[in-house]
Amino acid sequence: MKGRSELRRDGLRPGRRMAGVASLCVWLAACGSSPLPTAPTSTHPPSLVIAPVPQGLAPYDRAQWHHWIDADGDCQDTRAEVLIAQSELAPLFSDSRRCVVSTGRWTDPYSGQTFTNAADLDVDHLVPLANAYRSGGWRWSLAERERYANDLSYSLHLLAVSSSTNRSKADDGPDVWRPPNAAFWCQYAVAWIRVKQTWSLSVTAAEWQALQTMTATCGS
Numbered sequence: 001m002k003g004r005s006e007l008r009r010d011g012l013r014p015g016r017r018m019a020g021v022a023s024l025c026v027w028l029a030a031c032g033s034s035p036l037p038t039a040p041t042s043t044h045p046p047s048l049v050i051a052p053v054p055q056g057l058a059p060y061d062r063a064q065w066h067h068w069i070d071a072d073g074d075c076q077d078t079r080a081e082v083l084i085a086q087s088e089l090a091p092l093f094s095d096s097r098r099c100v101v102s103t104g105r106w107t108d109p110y111s112g113q114t115f116t117n118a119a120d121l122d123v124d125h126l127v128p129l130a131n132a133y134r135s136g137g138w139r140w141s142l143a144e145r146e147r148y149a150n151d152l153s154y155s156l157h158l159l160a161v162s163s164s165t166n167r168s169k170a171d172d173g174p175d176v177w178r179p180p181n182a183a184f185w186c187q188y189a190v191a192w193i194r195v196k197q198t199w200s201l202s203v204t205a206a207e208w209q210a211l212q213t214m215t216a217t218c219g220s
Contacts, residue, residue, distance in 0.1 A: 048193060051202040053134045060130040060171075064142060067129075067149035075099035078150040078158070079123045085152075086160045091118070108162045109187070110169070110179040115162065122166040124159050125149070126188070127195045130171035135201040148199060156191035174214060175206040182217065189214035 068077045076084065080101050084091055087104030094102040101118045108115065115121055125132070132148060140148070151157045169177045179188055189211045196203055203211070 048196055048208065049202040050205055050208050052204060054138070057134065057138055060133045062129060064145055065129045065133075065149045066142070066146040068123075069146065069150050071150060078152065081152060082123045082158045083118055083121070083160055085155070106160045108165060109159060109184045110161045110165045110181055112181040112183070113162055120163060121160045122163045124161045124166045124169070126156055126159055126191050127201070128169075128171040131173055132199065132201055135196070135203065136199070137201065154191075154194065154198070156187065157195055173204070173207045174210040175204070178210070178214065185214040186218040190218070 068079045070077045075097050076099055080099065083101040083104065083106070087101075087106055089105045091101045091104035094100045103116055103118060106115050106118075106121060107113070108121070110124075129137075129145075129149060137145060137148065165180065174189065174192060178185060193211060193215075195201070
């Protein structure tokens with residue numbers, strides 16, 4: 001897929017460190033099989049800052065998180081790139097330029113259901129934009145927010161999932177919403193941790209407790 005190597009978060013300023021650091025080491029090999037790539041294991045456990053959502057934040061504004069851009073100018077925007085990468089069959093397109101994905105085969109990791117019509121799918125930010133905003137993204141420039149909203153450098157940052165399941169999730173964290181497919185809890189929690197660590201985002205105490213519960217499903 002074109003443009004994948006160009007979509008990096010080079011130059012992202014880390015958020016300032018807040019009190020309360022927690023560490024978690026998990027091994028994705030214990031999560032079981034999945035049609036999606038897993039995050040690489042590491043001998044260094046990721047660190048997360050535990051902190052409440054700051055008081056007095058301006059309301060989240062989705063318009064400030066420009067998403068589904070065509071970063072490499074090939075007419076396939078971020079949504080199309082994700083659908084192409086995660087389809088289990090070579091996808092078909094609704095136009096001769098191959099810009100808009102029409103059909104393929106996708107297994108929604110949240111529900112475990114399989115879909116063939118791209119119109120039935122949303123491309124979900126595993127850590128929702130509003131959650132990212134509340135946990136540190138409020139400090140970011142518009143350019144940094146755009147990079148986050150379209151990041152293709154990590155395969156679980158954006159997921160092709162059932163529209164209905166995605167909308168039931170909304171912008172909730174794992175303390176409120178978890179995938180109905182419990183077999184995906186390990187990967188979901190590990191991916192949530194990785195995204196938060198990579199982008200220097202904090203977690204709330206309730207969020208951290210939920211992540212511990214979910215990673216307990218990973219095995220030894």
